[in-house]
Amino acid sequence: MYKKKTLPNLSCGLDLVGEVLYGKWKIRLLWFINEGYQRPSELQRKIPDASRRVLNMQLKELEEHELVSRLIYPVMPPKVEYSITDFGQTLIPVILAIGQWGDKHEEQLRKLILKTNEED
Template structure:
C-alpha cells in the first residue's frame, strides 16, 4: 500500500470500522466468501465491475486485518482459496442488516442516488 496522505484517526469504533472496511468491494468480498465463493476467479466473476488488481489489493487488506485467511495449495497450476476467520464471521450479521436496510429502502435510495448523479 502507498504512503498515507491523511493521518490515521482511530478515536472511536466508527473510525476503526472505516479503516478496516474502507474500499468499494470489501463488504461484497466478505459476503461472497461467506456464501462459498472462495477462489479469486469466482470472486472476479461475482464482482465483474472490479479489476483483478483492485480485488487482489482489497483481499490482501482484509487478510491483513485478519477478517479472511488465504490458503495456497501446492499444485500446478497454483490454487488459492479464501475463507472467513472467526473474527470475519462476526461481521456477517452486520452486513446482512445493512443489506436488509438497503432492500427495505431501495426505492428511496435509488431515487436519491439517481437524482444526485443527474
Template sequence: MPNLNCGLDLIGEVLYGKWKMRLLWFINEGFQRPSKLQRKIPGATRRVLNVQLKELENHELVGKVIYPVVPPKVEYYLTDFGKSLIPVIGAIGQWGDQHDQRLRELILKHMQP
C-alpha cells in the same frame, strides 16, 4: 495517521473500499477462489479485488490457503473475526433493501449533470 478514536472510525478503516463488504459476504457464501469472486463482482478489476483481499487479510478478516500445484491454486476463507462481521453486513444489506427505491432515486438524482 488515521483517526481511530471510536468504533465507527475503526470499522471505516477496516471496511473502507468499494468491494470489501461484498467480498466478505461472498466468501461467507462459499465463493473462495479469486476467479469466482471476480465473476460475482464483475464491476471490479482483478487488481482491485486482489488489493482489497490483501487488506482484508492484513486486518485478519480473511485467511488465504495457497495449494502447491501448478498453476497455483488460492482459496480465501473467513476467520472467526471476519465471521463476526457477517450479521452486521447482513443488517446493512437489509436496510438497503428496505429503502432501495428511495436510495436509487437519490443516487440517480445526484449523478445527473
C-alpha cells in the same frame, strides 16, 4: 503498494470499522466468501465491475485485518482459496443488517443516487 502518508483517526468504533471496511468491494467480498465463493476467479465472476487488481488489493487488506485467510496450494499453476475467519464472521450479521436496510429503503436510495448522478 500504496502507503498512507498520514495516520488514520482511530478515536471511535466507527473510525475503526471504516478503516477496516473502507473499499468499494470489501463488504461484498466478505459476503461472497462467507457464502462459499473462495477462489479469486469465482469472486471476479460475482463482482464483474471490479478489476482483478483492485480485488486482489482489497483481499490482501482484508487478510491483513484478519477478516479472511488465504490458503495457497502447492500445485502448478498455484491455486489460492480464501475463507472467512472467526473474526470476520462477527461482521456477517452487521453486513446482513446493512443489506436489509438497503432493501427496505431501496426505492428512496435509488432515486437519491440517480438524482445525485444526474446533477454531476
